[in-house]
Amino acid sequence: MPKFLDAIAGFGVTFSTMFKKRVTEEYPEKPGPTALRYHGRHQLNRYADGLEKCIGCELCAWACPADAIFVEGADNTEAERFSPGERYGRVYQINYLRCIGCGLCIEACPTRALTMTNDYEMADDNRSDLIYGKDKLLAPLLADMTAPPHAMAEGSTDEDYYRGNITATGLGIPKVPAR
Numbered sequence: 001m002p003k004f005l006d007a008i009a010g011f012g013v014t015f016s017t018m019f020k021k022r023v024t025e026e027y028p029e030k031p032g033p034t035a036l037r038y039h040g041r042h043q044l045n046r047y048a049d050g051l052e053k054c055i056g057c058e059l060c061a062w063a064c065p066a067d068a069i070f071v072e073g074a075d076n077t078e079a080e081r082f083s084p085g086e087r088y089g090r091v092y093q094i095n096y097l098r099c100i101g102c103g104l105c106i107e108a109c110p111t112r113a114l115t116m117t118n119d120y121e122m123a124d125d126n127r128s129d130l131i132y133g134k135d136k137l138l139a140p141l142l143a144d145m146t147a148p149p150h151a152m153a154e155g156s157t158d159e160d161y162y163r164g165n166i167t168a169t170g171l172g173i174p175k176v177p178a179r
């Protein structure tokens, strides 16, 4: 085939594509929905009264194949309690330069403190801003929650928390199962 026909053939592809339905997304103006179970940014969850679910056990860090999680636990005291039971996660960091989104950490968590959201907008231009601490990972306080430190619900034990028997107002069976 003569060489000049190559160019015409190339434009043929361009012209035929111009009239097809667009498949591109209008990102970032209109970000599209993710799959429901998309593995995005992690979240450290709270109980209904605001106490943190993380007990600083480090199981998530040990499960992580990319060594992306750093946890430093500390003791709760009666004067300063952040979670039910003995320990809480004083320092909690996830390095998103290492994380591969595999989800093994959330499988390892014994209290369902750690889950993953659908948030994927985490790009940045420097290392330190991609190491997320508790300030970015902790679930927001809902209207009926109280910011820790505070005491456990009156008359409750840590087991009541683990069994999902805590509401925003105290010991009781929540209408909606604990997250």
Ligand code: SF4
Pocket (backbone or CB within 6 Å): 063, 064, 065, 066, 067, 068, 069, 094, 098, 099, 100, 101, 102, 103, 104, 105, 106
């Ligand atoms: S999702 Fe996977 S790689 Fe990322 S922190 Fe969890 S275990 Fe590590």
Ligand code: SF4
Pocket (backbone or CB within 6 Å): 053, 054, 055, 056, 057, 058, 059, 060, 061, 071, 089, 108, 109, 110, 111, 112, 113, 114
């Ligand atoms: S997030 Fe879960 S597994 Fe990780 S330290 Fe906290 S309680 Fe343990």
